[in-house]
Amino acid sequence: MAFEGLAARLQDTLTKIRGKGKVSEQDIKEMMREVRLALLEADVNFKVVKQFIANVKEKALGQEVMKSLTPGQQVIKVVNEELTALMGAEQSKIAVAQKPPTVVMMVGLQGAGKTTTTAKLANHLRKKHNRKPLLVACDVYRPAAIQQLETLGKQLNMPVFSKGTDANPVDIAKEAVAAAKAEHHDYVLIDTAGRLHVDETLMAELQDMKAAVTPDEILLVVDSMTGQDAVNVAESFNNQLDVTGAVLTKLDGDTRGGAAISIKAVTNTPIKFAGMGEKIDQLEPFHPDRMASRILGMGDVLSLIEKAQANVDEEKAKELEKKLRNMDFTFDDFLEQLDQVKSMGPLEDLLGMMPGMNKAKGMKNLKVDEKQLTRVEAIVKSMTPLEKRDPSVINGSRRKRIAKGSGTTIQDVNRLLKQFEDMKKMMKQMTAMQGGKGKKRGKGLGGLKLPF
Missing domain, CATH: 3.40.50.300 (P-loop containing nucleotide triphosphate hydrolases)
Incomplete structure (x- = not known):
């Protein structure tokens, strides 16, 4: 995604001040120096940078922020608000003529x-x-x-x-x-x-x-x-x-x-x-x-939800939930779910929309190799219809054939089969917990980790 360099610099700078119980004027000045450099390096117009820094500084040094219980978080809130205002404050929709077209x-x-x-x-x-x-x-x-x-x-x-x-x-x-x-x-x-x-x-x-x-x-x-x-x-x-x-x-x-x-x-x-x-x-x-x-x-949950709504078939989601409850979830269903997730865009972009993922261990420089998904698909597509419906029939010779057909190893096949079973159990527990409580039911691949 765009802004990667700018995002990394700003997030590092804001992390230093986030947890501070007390923020001094010197803290603000040092932070503003870092923010200014980050924006200029991102090729933001220098006049725009100058005005942005002035606006943030004025609000960040205000009594409301300096005397609050969490001044570090208040400063980040000010930066967020000013950055939003800089890009247009609110969404600007395309015009609709009173008389078409x-x-x-x-x-x-x-x-x-x-x-x-x-x-x-x-x-x-x-x-x-x-x-x-x-x-x-x-x-x-x-x-x-x-x-x-x-x-x-x-x-x-x-x-x-x-x-x-x-x-x-x-x-x-x-x-x-x-x-x-x-x-x-x-x-x-x-x-x-x-x-x-x-x-x-x-x-x-x-x-x-x-x-x-x-x-x-x-x-x-x-x-x-x-x-x-x-x-x-x-x-x-x-x-x-x-x-x-x-x-x-x-x-x-x-x-x-x-x-x-x-x-x-x-x-x-x-x-x-x-x-x-x-x-x-x-x-x-x-x-x-x-x-x-x-x-x-800070994530972008609304865009993530909109992507899911645009790419997930509601009827198929209900059918999937029923299968999970009855433990009837097959590798064919898994492939269908995988296609839906892939249609939502690059996985690292989707993960970037989740709040806090930027701070998760190993996430900062994460690049999801889309080839991994292709290899998982290859393993599943190398199975017979019976094997997809009932993975328990997959014995040693079948595993060897599937590995050869998918260009992977027997260990890769074993890992996918084990994680598939673990995922089925976990998703059944999740749907059971949510059922009858009026909560919105989950969709997607659950907690499956790719086996490579």
Whole structure:
């Protein structure tokens, strides 16, 4: 995840003050020095850093904090609140026009991921809000961009309005809006042209398009890996077009995160979405409070719950619970559960959303090797239908065959079989304890440890 370096620095700094029963002005000054360095190293705009430090210092040295019973925790609360405010205070949602369709212009430099993000947003609107979007290919200067949008449209089974490379982009946008009205689409997502850098020709075309279709949203797609340049790009586009929101791409990559923290403060443009991976469903609404909590190691339980709700089939969950109660849980059920967990995203990201996991022993530098999951799957898929249903039939010769078929060792197979039995017992106990008490029933893989 993005912000790893910043998160580690800030968490280390805040840990020193967290448990202090008394905090002096000198403690605050030393902490602020560390926080300032951490933010600058993360490529946060220096003016933004200066104002942030001033705000935190003023509040942290206030009587309410200094005289409280837990001043260390109060200081961390102030840092959390200011970091949240810096990124936008609260979630900024996408516009909805009073009279459909809602017109959204997607703008940004070439290479920022604009075309893919346009398709991701269409997918998000349909899945999460039950909308009917129309994708519009207006990047006539790059045939590959038109082809890419058409390919993504087919993948999503979603219409793409295109006039090829010879038509005028402004005319394409106008005709697309008219077509959307006639065909009762409630969103029009226009993939506009990009350049390698901001130039007058590009801006003139975008301004003409804005005047022609009067968009409800102008979303700037920014590559968060470009660091401080992302803020400069945001300023340029905002000055010319009055951008209504930003979408940060590649937030799952090896980025220092300064762009995310700086954009709202410098341009007053809210971050509305964040791209968290390359897959078409990996676009998430941006929640400043949740992101601040994750940066400071406080977890992000709400996002974790939302991911689970989006990826766990409620009927299958009920069926699974019934199987657990009756001890009928099989390796086929296990594979199904494994697929659901994998669809929620990288495991280290999921663990990072759990409060306190950053302080757990061995978690700080944890990198979950996804190949481990593949090897577990290989072992299970090397079993016969009977073996998956009833692992007790797996004798020595069968274990040898399964190990050979999965490219693992007999010891690996033995460990998985033992842990599978242990997990079944534990999950049966958990469901028995929760049953009849009105508590929300758990879903997922329980406490299974990977055997490698």
